[in-house]
Amino acid sequence: xxxxxxxxxxxxxxxxxxxxxxxxxxxxxxxxxxxxxxxxxxxxxxxxxxxxxxxxxxxxxxxxxxxxxxxxxxxxxxxxxxxxxxxxxxxxxxxxxxxxxxxxxxxxxxxxxxxxxxxxxxxxxxxxxxxxxxxxxxxxxxxxxxxxxxxxxxxxxxxxxxxxx
Amino acid sequence: xxxxxxxxxxxxxxxxxxxxxxxxxxxxxxxxxxxxxxxxxxxxxxxxxxxxxxxxxxxxxxxxxxxxxxxxxxxxxxxxxxxxxxxxxxxxxxxxxxxxxxxxxxxxxxxxxxxxxxxxxxxxxxxxxxxxxxxxxxxxxxxxxxxxxxxxxxxxxxxxxxxxx
Numbered sequence: 001x002x003x004x005x006x007x008x009x010x011x012x013x014x015x016x017x018x019x020x021x022x023x024x025x026x027x028x029x030x031x032x033x034x035x036x037x038x039x040x041x042x043x044x045x046x047x048x049x050x051x052x053x054x055x056x057x058x059x060x061x062x063x064x065x066x067x068x069x070x071x072x073x074x075x076x077x078x079x080x081x082x083x084x085x086x087x088x089x090x091x092x093x094x095x096x097x098x099x100x101x102x103x104x105x106x107x108x109x110x111x112x113x114x115x116x117x118x119x120x121x122x123x124x125x126x127x128x129x130x131x132x133x134x135x136x137x138x139x140x141x142x143x144x145x146x147x148x149x150x151x152x153x154x155x156x157x158x159x160x161x162x163x164x165x
Numbered sequence: 166x167x168x169x170x171x172x173x174x175x176x177x178x179x180x181x182x183x184x185x186x187x188x189x190x191x192x193x194x195x196x197x198x199x200x201x202x203x204x205x206x207x208x209x210x211x212x213x214x215x216x217x218x219x220x221x222x223x224x225x226x227x228x229x230x231x232x233x234x235x236x237x238x239x240x241x242x243x244x245x246x247x248x249x250x251x252x253x254x255x256x257x258x259x260x261x262x263x264x265x266x267x268x269x270x271x272x273x274x275x276x277x278x279x280x281x282x283x284x285x286x287x288x289x290x291x292x293x294x295x296x297x298x299x300x301x302x303x304x305x306x307x308x309x310x311x312x313x314x315x316x317x318x319x320x321x322x323x324x325x326x327x328x329x330x
Binding site: 036 | 196203210216313
């Protein structure tokens with residue numbers, strides 16, 4: 001585990017704990033990296049409940065309740081789909097905060113897919129005025145593991161900032 | 166990600182791919198580390214379908230169908246529970262191979278829990294003569310991340326060996 005990820009995960013866990021919030025994760029291209037960083041922090045069980053690695057579309061639909069029509073319409077790498085993944089994870093886990101990631105970390109993109117390095121992420125928070133924050137990162141010309149680490153870092157920072165508010 | 170984990174994950178993915186097998190993971194104390202290593206391999210989507218990070222007991226019960234009475238009777242860190250987690254993950258994901266981990270990576274153990282460093286793991290394989298392989302590792306006096314990494318390494322090697330048979 002990258003030291004910077006460990007530090008960002010530590011801050012996220014401590015902020016969640018101080019705020020009395022629980023967390024769920026739903027990951028596609030980061031593939032468990034965010035959950036692994038969070039659960040690397042001693043005492044993470046006070047805040048972390050459930051995580052999903054929904055790598056295939058069927059997993060996003062069956063485990064998180066993402067509508068096949070949403071994936072069909074917007075594509076699996078879209079802010080609409082990650083928002084639905086985060087909402088589904090928050091609901092299914094009964095968590096206060098949920099994050100979701102879907103993207104293409106490379107090395108190749110199929111026809112019709114967004115280019116390599118395109119990653120969408122979402123943070124849902126129960127009862128917040130703006131229920132789901134979403135954004136799209138574009139990190140081209142990077143090796144797969146660099147893309148995954150940069151995205152995990154960004155999401156861990158978002159969790160920490162959201163819980164610290 | 167530790168380089169040795171990356172290499173073991175590479176071998177596991179290549180062996181699964183060569184054997185035409187798909188994989189699911191169900192992780193408690195490794196918290197997504199196994200899924201993250203597997204999905205770090207380019208082309209992992211050919212073999213990896215679903216992963217769960219079932220950190221709380223409720224997640225093991227609701228997502229993987231582990232019976233509360235099984236956890237009550239044997240404890241959550243037991244070969245019986247990881248066998249049920251692996252079977253549940255294999256069934257739920259429709260995967261050919263599923264692995265499961267439950268243990269205490271420390272730094273502390275509550276009263277009545279197995280000592281820090283006790284980790285149970287399981288590998289289920291569809292249609293194999295012996296359906297679920299289980300074992301218990303005892304890795305005392307190690308930092309949390311060392312326990313997690315050693316367990317992830319062991320499980321990745323088991324996947325590679327099972328797929329290579």
